Amino acid sequence: MGADPTGLVGRDRELAELAAFLDEAGTDGAALLLTGDPGVGKTALLDATAELAVAKGMRVIRGSGVEYETDISFAGLHQLVVSLSRELGRLPRSLKETLEVALGLGVGPAPRPIAVLNAALSLFGEVAKEQPLLLVVDDLHVIDHASRSAVAFVARRLGGHRIGLLGTRRAESSGSFRPTGLAELEIAPLDDADALRLLSRRFAHLPRRILLTVAGEAQGNPLALLEFAGSTSASGAPYGGRVGWVSGQGREVRTLYAARVERLPQETRDLLLLAALEGSGDIGVLEAAGGPGLLDGLAPAERDHLVKVAASGRAVRFRHPLVRCAVVDGSTGEQRRGAHRRLADALADQPERRGDHLARATTAPDEVVAAVIESAAQISLRRGDAAGAIMRLRRAAELSPGQIDRRRRRSQAAYVAAWVAGHLEISHEIMREVRGDPAARSLAAAAAAGFLVLVTEGDADTALALLLKTIEQVPFPSGLPHGELETALFTLTLAGEYSGRPEHWEPLAGMLARFPDAPPAAAVSLARIHHDPGGVTDDLLRRLDDEIAQLKGETDADVVIRTALAASYLDRLPACREAVSQVIRDGRDGGAVGASMPGLIFVALDDLYAGRWRASADAAAELIALCEETGYHLFAQVGHYVAAMVAAQRGDLDACRDHCEAIWGWSGPRGLRRMENCAHQAAARAASGAGDFETAFRHATAICTPGTLPLFNPEAVWSAPDLVEAAVRTGRLDEARRHADAVRDADVARLSSRFALTSATITAMTSASEDMPRRFEEALAVPGIEQWPFEVGRAHLAYGETLRRQGLNRDARVQLAAARDRFEQLEARSWEARAAAELRATGMTRTAPGKAGAPLTPQELEVARLAATGLSNPQIASRLFLSPRTVSSHLYRVFPKLGITSRAALRDALEARPPEPPAARP
Template sequence: MRGQLVGRDEEVSRLVALLGDAASPALLLRGETGLGKTALLDELAAAADGFRVVRCAGAEAERDLAFAGLHQLLFPLLPGAAGLDPGHRAAIEAAFTGTAGATPQVMALGIAVLDLLTLVSAGAPLLLVVDDGQWLDVPSAQVLAFTARRLGGTAVRVAVAVRAEVPSALDGAGLRELLLEPLDEPSAARLLDLQRAGLSPYRRNLILRTAAGNPLALIELPRAEEVLDTGAIALPRRLERVYGARLRGLAAGERGELLRAALDGAGAGVARRAGAVRYRMGGVGGAVEAGLLAPDPATGEPVFRHPLVRSAVVQAATPNERRAAHADLAMLHRDSPERRAVHLAAATVDPDDGVAAALEEAAVSATRRGGAATAVTWLTRAAELSRRSADRSRRLADAAFVAGQAGLLDVAQDLAEDAAADGPAAVINAGFVALYRDGEVAANHRRISALVESGIDDDQLRERALTLLLAISRFAADPVRWARTDALFDRYGDRVGPSTAIARDAWGDLVGRGHGVPERIAEVLAGPAPVAPWDVMRLAVSAFYLGALGDHRALLRRTVEREAESGAVTSVMTLLQMVMQDQIGTGAWAEAEQTGRRGLDLTGEHGYALFAHSFRAFLGLLAAYRGDLDRARELQAAVDAWGRPRSVGFLTEYAEAIGAAAALSEGDYETAYAYAAGITAPGGFARYSQQAVRTLLDLVEAAVHTGRHEAARAHAEAARDAGLPALSPRLALLTAGALAITAGQDEAGALYAAAVAHPAGAAFPFELARIRLAYGAWLRRARELTLARQALTEAAGAFDRLGAATWAERARTELRAAGRPTRADRDAVAALTAQERQIAELAATGLSNREIGARLFLSPRTVGAHLYKVFPKLGITSRASLRDALGTD
């Protein structure tokens, strides 16, 4: 220990205990300015015997520089990370350098940092100490919180100090906290006496009353010429005035040195990247003598004694002095686009196209490195400094677009409104907000269609408008609107980007335009150019509609992890829907439920009502498959009630699909047919309806079970003739099943055998199990009982594994009818009394009640009473089912 702090024994003890706590290895030290957070961190570092200690300090001047804080923390560790996974090293380097094509986000970068810390701490335990955490840039704070929550069981410890009165990105991070309180009266008096003995009673009491237990005030106020006891001035401001009084005694040149260092975030006393340009103070002996600076124990360089000194330096400077200092720093950082832009912007008052361009360049760099919020700030400032209205509009449009992609709908809407008088960008961004927040499709489609029709010269704006038009049309699911969208796309022809063109073909007239789309998706993803997250989103949705999502599963999930917290959150919401749909399709239903709940949380947090109801639609369909009919219908009603008044056909079709699936689950085929036929008429597939092809098997099965055999056959043949099997493996499986279910007696066997052996069956277990169930029932009716039992056993097992309870029970009912007892049957038989079992076995041989009574010396009436109890126990209703229920030959 360096030395015992006055009145802080308990806090020091709790901090030092962190070193031995592997279960909860991170601690957030929260306290008001001047309560001694830095001193406590010093005590912790001194007590960390055997630990490698790495320190970092946030600086207000660097709060808008993405990953500046993380850079401080990690760069000393990188030389010892030779064994770091190459992908993780690339993620860290991309965050620090803005490598083209790499856009690491919180989750991916957090995992990379976790890997680095674990690797480095293998040789010796590691203590990370972060002071002034409230000034960390947002991406750094998010990565730090993500990593700190996952360090349990490692040899890494983390202590972070933040000011209680300043909002921080670490607020709500879920870290264990230690709240630092002012010193009690005896401790405060002791500290004051240690600093300045012999004070008059009046001055001593005045300082104690003014300091109110704040250690920094107890140290600094006795050195001030006056205590500043007049007026209701907050203590930090009083201390800034104390430091300001000392500053006035310095020469102008020395004050300038301190100002440039303060504005550059220098003088924090922490390690920096080798070769990094940083302002170095010179000729500041007077400031050291005045107690404003102190030598750093590690380097000997002068550093600010306390963050309040840095704040006082900035506050004491005039606006012209601050702008001049920023101009000097912009020259210093001329090789660093982001730092140069920050200082240029602060040094500039009047519109300046050069500064605006520098800020725009910095925003591109920040976006590449995951600093979306920072990019929005810089693009907005670039717009303010633009001389031409067109440049202002474009930069505001870019800011609104980035804000929208980052899930900041309120910010996006405000920026769009600011640009309203300057061009089409405002219409596009307002349409984006209106669609995802309010589900507005009708008026929105009219506005965006008119905008596209009027002609947009800017290629980027035109692509955004066409993409938005596709999204509106997709959710509208209306043939009239889609027809206008198609006409506008035809007008632009080859000028439409490849991802947008693919989305047009897959999201709209899938049957007519979807052939060859899976190959086009693979080609774009395999190309040399990096694919933006919003392009990955569009391609993933396209792959889903074609049943080819499994081909890109790794990319899909990797993009979600990378972008989830501070990146393209809008794209993440859609990608999470695709992850959920993939999980439903592959039979991972428990995981799909979790993904759906995660999606609801995310959409609720950002106000995306349209996406929230989309997740409810998927959860409703999943509940219907599982046989949780009450929940399915509750979600169906919620989706329909929100979507139908807004003409969101995407949602109303999902509500119909939920109704069909729920009715099929409980065997209500007439209701199922009504729902399925409402989506598309038998014998054809409604254009621009995604559910028309997805509910192929639902419509065919419902039609067969309600005696509509001609309609069922016509629909199956329409699927074949429309080329659905060539569109995707899933549609090929559904078509094969539909043709088998509707086939005549002579050809059904071969078609069923081909359907259950279809290579796509393994990827879509629910659909395959449904076809097996239908096949088993057909075999039973054909008296092929051995084959029927095999098919039905496989179907029942698949439904059980999926959790499709009502479907599994239907398969077991068919199994009993095919002469094989199920596990439920055996349990029921075992529950019979000895006499009930004996009577049931005799009845199964065909003996009458009188004949059974004669053998067992019972009256026929008694035999009948026993059978009356046996039937419900075995789940049967007649003597004819006894043989199958008992499993007798």
Template sequence: MSSPESPDSGGGERLDGTADAQQADRLVGRTAELALVDELLGPAAAEGVALMLTGEAGVGKSALLDAAARRAAEAGFRVLRVVGSQFDEGVGFSALNQILQPLADGIPGLPPRQAETLRAVQGLSEEPPTELLSVANAVLALLSRTAAEDRPVALVVDDMTWLDRPSTVVLGTLARYVRDSRLVLLAASRIHEGFLPSGAGIHTHEVQPLDDASANELVTHRFPAMTARVRRRLVEEAAGNPLALLELPVTLNEAQQTERGPLPAVLPLSERLKKVFAVRVDALPDPTRYLLLLAVLDGSGDLYILQRAMSGLDALAELGPAEKAGLVHVDSTRGRLVFRHPLTRSAVMELSTIAERRGAHLALAGECPEGSERRARHLANATVGPDDGVASLLHEVAYRTLCRGDAVGAVTTLLRAADLSSDGTAKGRMLAEAACLGANIAGDLRNVRALLDDARLAGPVSADSLAVAATAASELINGEGDVDTAHRLLVGAMDSYARPSPAEDHMLNEALHVLILVGFAGGRPEFWQSFDRIATRVQLRTSDHLLSVVHCAVGDPAHKALPVLDDLDGLVFALHGETDHRRILRTSISAAYTDRLPGCRSALRRVVDDGRNRGAVTSAIEALFILGYDAYASGQWDDLRNLTAEGLRWCDSRAYGLPAWSGRFLQGLLAAAQGDGRTAGETADRLVSWANPRGLRLLRVYASHIRALSALGDADFEEGYRHLRSVITPGELPPYMPHALWLFMDFAEAAARTGRHAEAARHIAAVRETRIPAISPRMAMMTDGAEAMATTDFIDHDLFERALGNPDAERWPFDRARIRLAYGERLRRAKSGSAVVHLEAALSTFQRLGAEPWRARAANELRASGNPVRTAVSGTDPVSTLTPQQLQVAQLAATGLTNKQIAGRLFLSPRTVAAHLRSVFPKLNVTSRAGLRDALTGLPRPRT
């Protein structure tokens, strides 16, 4: 008599997925519902109560009833189960007999009329059942007697939608009188489809879909190998329906769950989900189903488009049956058709044939303008077999998609265009372009080699092809190859193009940017000279403004940045509306070497978020490490750890070797600044080991920077000088060495503190001659500070004060604190009383940053001056350990703002706000937001 695998039974949100009695109540996100059950069971032992759970199919009502039945049994109730079945809907009293069967021994003890009535219900009497009220009274008498003589009774009724009508009426009558007996009635039905009268003692509770956090927890536990992006897609499609959350992954293979294979545009339904979502679609008239198919394939829900595509039929009239079935509704304010649940779209697709889908795509293509992207995509979906015209349209669409910031979509479109091409050469070119975009933007080097092999098999794709060369160069510098070979491949490919056709502009532009990367990593002037020659010959330096800016600001900022700074500022300003990841990243890396990254932050975070959600991982890796450098320079060192850790995880999983070393360099720099000499040294050693066989000079410079900073923090100036001297020639700022801008203050301090004053002075003179201070306020501050450090015969108060008085100096707290420390050291040796002001300020900043060796140097100077190291800056004041941004976040959280609200005010991501709070709580010795106000009120503010 039970339902054959009730559609809702899969909605149980059990973490363990078993029926084990000890684990069965572990339902995700159902704390409120279980508390309601417990609250009702207590009074029910003395007087009856009824609870009706309603909700959509698959939302987890059956799982809640299972948990409620177990809790009732543990509380001493006798539990009787009734499950409706759609096959028994027309069989009189079939559900009621599920109650009577286990209580049959008690029927003879009832008054004769009631006993006879129940025997008639059981079919054991020749007399037919009497009126339903008499049946209800007889059942109530049997249940009351059982409760009185034995123990309270819990009647658990599932799937009331499918109960036979007589049983439903009887149970509704029972519900009115449960207060007169020790009876609890727990029932469940789909929303608006069950029947249970309202009245005293009858409670109704609608079971809502799971929230996103609970949905993620459920899927993560049941499918631990699934990647985060796939999980987010499933959670979005399931819309909180537990059955869907557990069943949708069943339709995906392992490659799809782990992102090694693409997900379908519309997720397929399992057999159980079809029972829930497809049954109502299948019952619709054919024109209505066709209208819904058009809506799914169109994606916009625009009723005007749907009306035109219906070929004369009245779309609103045909929509009526779907509205009545609760599948869709019309947003009249926007003129849009909206599916009430995302999986209804999947059901519509499941029930359509290939011919129906092809016809619908053709109808929709006919309503799109010529040359539009939507028309091209509909035609591609309707095409069976090769069609070079459609392939050409898709080729153009792929690059429009790329400019929108959807690199993964661009690669997918190129692959479809290649499928539709009958020309082997064109097919091979498109596959090679897909490989290039996949390697350099979308983000998975593991698949690139297979794509290049397919390109060569498809047609005569030369090794000198720009796409092949750019892809191969990326493979080489990220793997076991060397930078010289990568450079030779790129130059050879670009030299073969005297004047590229418009169709090849995209690949030429990509290849030139890869050549910039090769020159940047290789660090040799001849690499940049070949770029100058090629860029001039193909006449792109004037037509691609950004390319020229990147070349100057990244390739040789010391000598070439000044003329392009106005252009760069314009590009940074335009980032708020920019969608193309390539332009965001190329502008931002230019901004990194010219200290303009704050204006790029929000755009970079968009790239990271897009990478997390849509799979453009290479772009996200670059954005994370650029944000990581910004976090280092601005003193947000906790952010630096989080950003680099996430980026390195992606690098490891996607075989990106070269970008990984940018992240490790930042981690090594942080370790050096904070006194973790072992980590700093190991990181530097690994950088050199990876760089040497590949000819990557940049990484050797990175290693020297880490070692020098570590030595300077420990006041080992001779060791610091030795490492810096390996990459710096005093008085020279060689072209095409951008990292020189980050080292000249270190060199000036190390040289001056080891008695090499002439070298320090000569180097700072070269800095001024190249007008580096004009690049940014930071460069001006560091130049003044470095020159003041290099001056030996007197304290140059003007230089120190000018450096520290720079109105933007607070944006770079570590650099500023180092200048303060140097000033304080000289003032202390001159026995000036003002030394303590600068030493305490430097000490406070180092304390907040966790820069322990620098803190120790400042503290030692304070003690040497005869001044005590104040408690407020010695580490016992918790507030002084917060970074400026952590303090801002903590103060806003203490006012009661949510993470999302704080993020909006500070232009951060909610994820970053959460990370700050996780760091703040232990520092302030509080465990929740509630303790922040007292902690911040009762303690002094950090020094600035």
């Protein structure tokens, strides 16, 4: 067993590489993962490297994966941190408290996973300030997921920190082991010569023929070589009557360990079982579970080199993971359940660990135990461990005596899997169990089933029918809804929101009227905000601002996303940016993937409104790809909407059309009116930029009738500038005025500076000519509008166009130049071309390079000539054997090249063109 690490046989190459690794780690940081079969010598190489690191003046901190702690988040990280109490005390208070709460060393609000990872990196960096640090993590393949993420996180950020991270994992774990991104060094079995050399050095009394037999059976696995030879007599017969070996070194080594464990006193075996199931090796916990005299009871195992007690006497460690496996495998089911019960009693102050041990100790349904495990699941969820919450809720359901409680807990697990964790397969699997349960339908089941069918298939009809029917059967509370009813109402609100159809939102609106005022992130408030943004009270706005201000310390992804959802309707996303970005980062690190998709929506929208269009398009593309990968097809439609709006404002008509058609093709057949309206808004915006106001009016009025702002239709407000401008530019002044009056009467201007600017701009556009300048000046004087650059540019453009038509060219140039410069900064090419054309009409000749004056292609010229004769797009398409959309695209490119903004100017612009050189003629 205990070969001298400095005398390892056949490992010269590996030891040289590890020495070089230590040199790099001690100066600039490095990480390395040793991989190989069980017993191949990974741990021996770890030991040798640790000794060499100490000799080089490095501090060594060790931890290891524990198979029976894989469900306990940060159990592995706890091993690395617990011995650093002095350095932990030197950290800033926020970082110190983050680690203490996450590791169960303190109490307080549950931190975000990313905050725990940053705090751990800071702690290790603090240690490395005094001397280089080597973190050694054995058996990374069985470490809990949260700790594995921490190890990978730290490993990727070691540059310049004088920290080395050295880990091991079994090669056989590759099927379930998620890559960490660490560099790997594969540890291969010894070759025949080295295997014989090792055996000859350790077992010189055995005949060579026996050594050859052992070497052949062990197949170069060092642990198998030593154990097989150590259990063999000089005659070749295995000690203990064992006859021969079977294939599989790990299984054989485990069998040998099992024989050694079996020889121990029963009291020692009982204590070893407690240690194996407890996992951390904490002597305090083991003494509480096993009684006083623990170390005396473990002495036989320690003398047999099966366990090792730390010098401090406060921790016990198994010499090899297979020892732990042998201990557990050699116990009976009742012995394991008894050990788990004793550990649960010893961990009364640690709800999650206590719940886990009770879950394993209990076989028959028990509501008391189920309630404890459910409570532990809620704690897991609040601290960001969605996977742990799902596992615990499912186990609580299994132990629920009542059918209603069993179905409720399973449904909650399915909902968390879909909404927070982003694990649709697990959610579907749990819902199949729920559907097979004969219990009556529950709110939790309806919420989970409705959410699944909504986000995956876009079937709002089924989701709404299911939820409305179930909610109507539940007695309404006298106060605010909570628990299952709150979850069901939130899902119902989402379904009604995406549907956007009166037959769906009218029953919801009636239901909302029965509840009092609620916090902004509650389902009741979210539904009311979506129902009628203009009806939002000043008190609700103040409370929303207060809740947004508290998001910085919020760890519950659900709370962050709900608050940001309310903020998105009321132009308060910038203040939510930090918290939402944390949710997205957690999702990228394997945390709340489900919540990260709405998070990407809010980041993309925030960038869109702020004029960061490249970043907005990138977020939308990431959202679409993630949704297609995970099956959340509904959220992908919002990604297409954001991408379409970016393209519309950039002037990329083809890209905008592609995204709009993707939305219409998927959402139209499913009756998702809300998403159809979003596509019409983007199409109207693109047509307005291209000066095709007839098309813009058609799309804008597909959202709402001029002069009306339907309930549950926020796009009616968002698209108001497109509808009003298109109506004005196509001679529909009455419709334009009615719509501007409707927006002003809705009182949305008090909600945000963007809404105030929009309302003031469309009011100015529809005012009497003598009042227009004053109205535009009022619009551009609205406080806080600089955070909405596109809307500001559009207001300048409308103001300048109005002044030019009134013959005030000098004043018009000021506004048009401001609009042109703003659009140029935003790379809003079609809008920039509109402003430049208006400037030229005032007598100002400066144009952006490559725009006005650019040559027309032969087909563009033909389309322009036919359009100049008064033919419509369908008529032109018929003559040229093109589609009407292609004709529209050609005209969109022709207008800026000719420096015009309408079809009426085509004839004069074509006649004024210089003759084409002969080479350019067909």
